[in-house]
Amino acid sequence: MDNRVINIQDAVVSYREDVALQGVSLEVKKGEFIGVIGPNGAGKTTLLTVINGLGKLVHGQAWVLGSRLNGRNGNGLRKRIGYVAQVERIDPRLPISVRETVMVGCYGRLGLLRRPARAQRETVDEVLEMVGIAHLAKRPIGHLSGGEYQRAAIARALVQQPEVFLLDEPTASIDQKAQREILNLIQLVHRQYRTTTLFVTHDLATLPSICQRLILMKDGRIWQQGSPQSMLREDVLTQLYGAPISIPSNIAALQT
Amino acid sequence: MDIFQYHFMQNAILAGLLGGITCSVVGVFVVTMHLSFIGVCIAHAAFAGALLGLWLGFNPLIGALLFSLATAAIIGPVADRGELNPDTSIGIIFSLMLGLAFLFMGLMSGARTEALNLFWGSILTVGRQDIIFLAATAGAIVGLVAVFYKEIQAVICHREVALAVGIPATVIFYGLLFSTGVTITASLQSIGGLLIYTLILNPAAAAYQLTYSLKKMLVIAAAFGVISCWAGLVASYFFDIPSGASIVITSSIIFGLATAFSPKRKVKRWQQVPLTG
Numbered sequence: 001m002d003n004r005v006i007n008i009q010d011a012v013v014s015y016r017e018d019v020a021l022q023g024v025s026l027e028v029k030k031g032e033f034i035g036v037i038g039p040n041g042a043g044k045t046t047l048l049t050v051i052n053g054l055g056k057l058v059h060g061q062a063w064v065l066g067s068r069l070n071g072r073n074g075n076g077l078r079k080r081i082g083y084v085a086q087v088e089r090i091d092p093r094l095p096i097s098v099r100e101t102v103m104v105g106c107y108g109r110l111g112l113l114r115r116p117a118r119a120q121r122e123t124v125d126e127v128l129e130m131v132g133i134a135h136l137a138k139r140p141i142g143h144l145s146g147g148e149y150q151r152a153a154i155a156r157a158l159v160q161q162p163e164v165f166l167l168d169e170p171t172a173s174i175d176q177k178a179q180r181e182i183l184n185l186i187q188l189v190h191r192q193y194r195t196t197t198l199f200v201t202h203d204l205a206t207l208p209s210i211c212q213r214l215i216l217m218k219d220g221r222i223w224q225q226g227s228p229q230s231m232l233r234e235d236v237l238t239q240l241y242g243a244p245i246s247i248p249s250n251i252a253a254l255q256t
Numbered sequence: 257m258d259i260f261q262y263h264f265m266q267n268a269i270l271a272g273l274l275g276g277i278t279c280s281v282v283g284v285f286v287v288t289m290h291l292s293f294i295g296v297c298i299a300h301a302a303f304a305g306a307l308l309g310l311w312l313g314f315n316p317l318i319g320a321l322l323f324s325l326a327t328a329a330i331i332g333p334v335a336d337r338g339e340l341n342p343d344t345s346i347g348i349i350f351s352l353m354l355g356l357a358f359l360f361m362g363l364m365s366g367a368r369t370e371a372l373n374l375f376w377g378s379i380l381t382v383g384r385q386d387i388i389f390l391a392a393t394a395g396a397i398v399g400l401v402a403v404f405y406k407e408i409q410a411v412i413c414h415r416e417v418a419l420a421v422g423i424p425a426t427v428i429f430y431g432l433l434f435s436t437g438v439t440i441t442a443s444l445q446s447i448g449g450l451l452i453y454t455l456i457l458n459p460a461a462a463a464y465q466l467t468y469s470l471k472k473m474l475v476i477a478a479a480f481g482v483i484s485c486w487a488g489l490v491a492s493y494f495f496d497i498p499s500g501a502s503i504v505i506t507s508s509i510i511f512g513l514a515t516a517f518s519p520k521r522k523v524k525r526w527q528q529v530p531l532t533g
């Protein structure tokens with residue numbers, strides 16, 4: 001039985017003159033946890049946007065969760081894909097609470113004319129408890145710290161009950177303690193739900209130890225991929241980033 | 257009171273109620289999404305369209321509606337695609353609409369009283385047809401907000417997130433822009449092309465200063481909108497000053513008071529504290 005959740009073949013994505021992805025092919029099996037690393041501008045975020053149907057292919061094909069992306073079915077697929085981006089700057093006066101923000105996660109699946117019922121409200125409460133921000137539920141979303149905001153974003157994605165989880169630099173712009181907490185949370189979520197996960201980062205120190213495969217991207221291409229043990233070598237990473245790289249001590253677990 | 261005995265004043269009070277609610281509710285979308293300049297642009301497009309109608313001899317409301325909807329349809333994608341700086345492209349459309357408005361006015365022959373009324377508005381002369389149009393618009397806008405509240409909240413507060421969770425965020429966004437166009441058209445006769453935008457912006461901006469709840473913000477903005485219209489009408493009646501101007505000044509005073517007493521100012525001050533150590 002074909003257990004590929006994502007199958008991208010020869011994908012090319014272009015933003016005006018810039019080619020963001022050049023002939024990328026990628027297969028991801030159900031339940032895999034994949035780390036995507038590479039320097040800024042390597043095409044990591046664009047790869048995620050191809051998977052959630054927001055990136056438009058100028059060449060190639062992509063199948064996600066059994067459906068071929070055709071520019072019209074992205075909205076339906078996104079209901080089944082959790083997406084967490086890096087911390088964004090939010091207007092502190094925005095009239096929406098943490099609880100309401102997390103509730104947005106279930107609106108796609110609910111559909112246009114249905115209101116959240118007791119089941120959805122209970123799910124939101126459970127997830128807020130799980131990510132450790134239940135006590136902040138009534139606070140305006142713009143009043144959270146970076147780490148708290150990312151917990152809310154992860155909670156929102158979990159409320160979607162996603163079959164694929166896309167994490168785009170979720171630990172960027174937050175302090176080290178919060179980074180550790182977010183990484184632990186992401187790993188806890190994966191152990192609990194076994195959701196197919198792609199974790200994008202340019203910072204090797206924030207690579208979760210749970211990664212089963214590493215994809216190294218450079219200049220819009222998948223430069224190399226393989227097990228963390230085979231990829232996390234100083235000579236490989238130095239070539240990837242174009243500068244001398246030493247392996248951060250906190251990801252040593254991935255090398256064994 | 258004598259003021260309520262006149263039929264024209266009863267119409268004006270009704271127009272103030274309906275226009276105040278509709279403009280303010282639409283204003284909540286504009287203020288929360290930080291689209292103030294887009295709103296100004298749509299308001300001037302409606303004004304230009306109405307003047308075209310007057311010049312060519314068809315119903316100015318139809319011209320206003322077509323121009324405002326067309327402008328919303330153009331500036332939405334321009335702002336989205338980022339091909340030009342949105343401020344630049346919207347500024348160009350804004351100046352084009354202002355230029356067209358003056359062109360159509362210049363081409364008109366004879367007295368331009370009706371055209372000038374569209375400039376300043378005249379809530380004291382609104383007729384039955386205007387009231388019906390305003391009531392239908394108010395009913396439609398309030399109804400749509402009630403039905404699509406959760407999607408509207410997601411789009412105006414977290415548009416990218418709304419798109420990422422499978423909400424038809426683009427359709428909702430354009431729906432909000434079109435609602436702005438229809439509201440401006442419906443209120444053009446009573447408030448006037450140059451002044452209407454203040455009634456959209458000020459009550460919503462005042463409400464934005466006072467609450468972190470979108471539901472409360474909608475109710476407070478609508479209340480401020482209606483109070484602005486009614487207090488402006490009373491001031492216009494007793495001091496014999498133009499009604500549109502008095503409505504706008506009242507709404508500006510409300511905004512000033514809301515800002516002065518805003519609990520959110522504490523947040524702003526907290527953000528301005530420089531980092532030390």
